[in-house]
Amino acid sequence: MTEAAELGRRTAQLLDAYPPATTDRLEFLKARFDAGLAWVHYPEGLGGLGAPRSLQAAVDTELEAAGAPDNDPRRIGIGLGMAAPTILQFGTEEQKLRYLKPLWTGEEVWCQLFSEPGAGSDLAALGTRAVREGDTWVVNGQKVWTSSAHVARWAILIARTDPDAPKHRGITYFICDMTDPGVEVRPLRQITGEAEFNEVFLTDVRIPDSRRLGEVGDGWRVAQTTLNNERVAIGGMRLPREGGMIGPIAKTWRERPELRTHDLHQRLLKLWVEAEVARLTGERLRQQLVAGQPGPEGSGMKLAFARLNQEISGLEVELLGEEGLLYDDWTMRRPELVDFTGRDAGYRYLRSKGNSIEGGTTEVLLNIVAERVLGLPTEPRTDKDVAWKDLAR
Numbered sequence: 558m559t560e561a562a563e564l565g566r567r568t569a570q571l572l573d574a575y576p577p578a579t580t581d582r583l584e585f586l587k588a589r590f591d592a593g594l595a596w597v598h599y600p601e602g603l604g605g606l607g608a609p610r611s612l613q614a615a616v617d618t619e620l621e622a623a624g625a626p627d628n629d630p631r632r633i634g635i636g637l638g639m640a641a642p643t644i645l646q647f648g649t650e651e652q653k654l655r656y657l658k659p660l661w662t663g664e665e666v667w668c669q670l671f672s673e674p675g676a677g678s679d680l681a682a683l684g685t686r687a688v689r690e691g692d693t694w695v696v697n698g699q700k701v702w703t704s705s706a707h708v709a710r711w712a713i714l715i716a717r718t719d720p721d722a723p724k725h726r727g728i729t730y731f732i733c734d735m736t737d738p739g740v741e742v743r744p745l746r747q748i749t750g751e752a753e754f755n756e757v758f759l760t761d762v763r764i765p766d767s768r769r770l771g772e773v774g775d776g777w778r779v780a781q782t783t784l785n786n787e788r789v790a791i792g793g794m795r796l797p798r799e800g801g802m803i804g805p806i807a808k809t810w811r812e813r814p815e816l817r818t819h820d821l822h823q824r825l826l827k828l829w830v831e832a833e834v835a836r837l838t839g840e841r842l843r844q845q846l847v848a849g850q851p852g853p854e855g856s857g858m859k860l861a862f863a864r865l866n867q868e869i870s871g872l873e874v875e876l877l878g879e880e881g882l883l884y885d886d887w888t889m890r891r892p893e894l895v896d897f898t899g900r901d902a903g904y905r906y907l908r909s910k911g912n913s914i915e916g917g918t919t920e921v922l923l924n925i926v927a928e929r930v931l932g933l934p935t936e937p938r939t940d941k942d943v944a945w946k947d948l949a950r
Contacts, residue, residue, distance in 0.1 A: 636667035668709035670700040687716035706755035720946040728776035732768040750887040803832040806873040863912035
């Protein structure tokens, strides 16, 4: 184990060798990765030092205080929060060395090819097919709700490789090059006017077997690592007090006393307390991660995140009255990230509607919490042992 003092020494050495004020941003990020200060809990040579995960915050704080650049984590959140931990757990040594560094520095953006229009919330019912031809897999199908597909170089992809097996057991997990022939990305314009989501069509896309993660047919188990980390990334992100959606409405409340009413005051107080409880619960969840892998608790955090965002944004529109009905810009854009606090109240209200769908629907997450956290009986499932090809569709 690398102790805190050793991490402090390494951080000081990095800053001395690469002064943030005079060093190119990408050069600094690469040097930080090579010094093991990207993910301190990752193995040496992969951006870490095998140190306790809890020491990462101290490194981040010291580098931030020195004016060091970050890797713009919101822009590359899928790579950081979902692809990286999956590659670390299931990837070969060659895959880890190839993908983790440019993923962390932001040189290569990742997206997630999981959801499908024909599977709905039942991800295991996916129908995208991958057929093996020697050392290559030929993939055909359609994916949907793919954030950042229009800027991504790589994608984590699950496809059906054995239609004769039950739906959870005939899936394999791949890394897909989004620049390969046969990959077509189309924008999905959302209620906000933007299109950060996309649909992706895969037509005879050839993926080398060397870009498979995990064993053939074991993709569902690999995908659970991705999904558990995704929910922690969405619902358990680190925020300061009044960070996130509660910040803008609290600011408006303080600066616009003419908008206040007793009823709005009571409702705002309730949501402020709930937002603070959720923030502190997220801190506790991250501390639990120090001891192991993310579990179903992340689903509970994601549930709270979606509900709070929708209730807070609704109250903000109501507080602003006629102003809250205005909308700043319906221009069709394809942003690289979702910026809840950089737009107006109308944008926050509309965009938050997607929070209960993306990263796992509320209904699915309620089942996960009920069964895996509360220990309630599972719902009857008659299709678990039926071959995928025999399922009604």
